[in-house]
Amino acid sequence: MSDDHLTPASWTALTTLTGKDPAEALGDMLEEQLEPDGVGVFEMEDGSGLWEVGAYFAEAPDETALAVLAAAFGAKPFVISELPPTDWVAHVRRELQPVEAGRFFVYGSHDADRVPEGRVALLIEAAMAFGTGHHGTTQGCLLAFEELIGQGINPARIADIGAGTAVLAMAAARVFPDAHVIASDIDEVAVEVALANLRVNGMEGAVDCVEAAGFAHPSLTDGPFDLIFANILKGPLIELAPDMATATAPGGRIILSGLLNPQGDEVVAAYEAEGLTLVRRGELGDWTTLTLRRPEA
Template sequence: MAEITPASWTALTTLDDQAAAEGLGAALEEQLEPDGVGVFEMEDGSGLWEVGAYFAEAPDETALALLAAAYDARPFAVSEIPPTDWVAHVRRELRPVEAGRFFVYGSHDSDRVPEGRVALLIEAAMAFGTGHHGTTQGCLLAFEALLAAGRAPGPVADIGAGTAVLAMAAAKVWADVPVLASDIDAVAVEVAAANVAENGLSGRIDCVEAAGFDHPALARAAPFDLIFANILKGPLIELAPDLAAHAARGGHAILSGLLNPQADDVIAAYQAAGFALADRLTLGDWTTLTLQRR
């Protein structure tokens, strides 16, 4: 059966101060009770923060204008989203992705999996982080390069895992090592666990809700020989000392979620935390970094 969402509304604005953006997000949630609120640093290098709210019914635009003015934000842009069959849309738009030995696909393409490839199934309804974005594909290619260089298996952490496609890639090629997938978002953790089960990896990957490494399961499994973190520039820089504390000496970190001009700042932060740059991969507008703990 098609999964058709009813019409809904979005309200989006930007501002140049993180604290004000987070305050506006909290005020939106408290005063207008939207279905969801997001506060994100924009990925275009502008330094701006985007605040978005999602509503099942048309929002009160006067209240939005007052909130924007109170937090010195630009006026909210309100848009109606028409009813959409999202699963059908994803199936039309997403095609299998190949990254070295890895083949990422949806169940609608199960007859297209080549022989001898490491197949990673992501259901169409769970498409966030499927490998179709340059950052996830870059991480898979960086992992392929480590494997080709003979990197020995060891404990793996996937921080900000989304659908856990990177954790599953590691679990499929390194069968006897602990693999943990963490995400700050509870829904993402549920999606990750569902994908792990779909790929026959239940019991092989521990999916946990955590901000960074703040979970007992991650503390117990450390130090990690490989850490994936496909998030954003700001969180990656903030994470550098903690990631270094959880990385094995000689271990690797594969980092992405970076526009090309943002990579040098992240490299500097990780060099200061005790890493050396091992490789740098560019796919279109996006950069993936491989670093080694000194």
């Protein structure tokens, strides 16, 4: 086991409750009273209406304090788990295999000898591999993109919203090197990872990487875009529908994912309400990818 990538033992405390506001209030109170290393508040993607609140600790948390907080907010009792030391990079290398999606081949450096000739190969280091193509949503986006390429699209401006490690933006920049490609993410660390991925792929300067929530950046308001990717979650996709429609050029396309199959109809409805038309719906395992088009002016 590599000491360089070995994370020490840690603890998690997880609970669920109904309602976004109570969940966020519980998350705030956890941060204020117990000072964990991190707190996450997420809507559960199973249609239950429940929200999950999780906290992460370097040392065993105060179980009594957690029980009091759960009771105060009407949440289920916290489930506390100790996580053993883990070499995450070794785990990724064991578990993640190269992903093939049409002409695209997403791989880690440990699989460099497996890259087929003639493919658009995108290298993602194992330490940065989560959510970079080894997931049905990213693979689904690449397959939808491949289909658009086959239809003869020639986008001049491309945006990848919530880009994470920027695999989709890099794929677009490789196929359309003359296009202006922008990758944005709300997380500063994700932007740094995207820049690192561009470097290791010899693509420095091929994609503009910016930190932004949605389209809240000058580079993203200077549209419109001929192609937009957004591989995030149902809630943000629905919230972004008006901005996404405004940012799409007449005749432009949007590729959306991050959706469980049952969530597709709700997202389609939100975008159709903004005047976009569904042109493709693909399912890959439990995940759905949608391609929509803005009508010509």
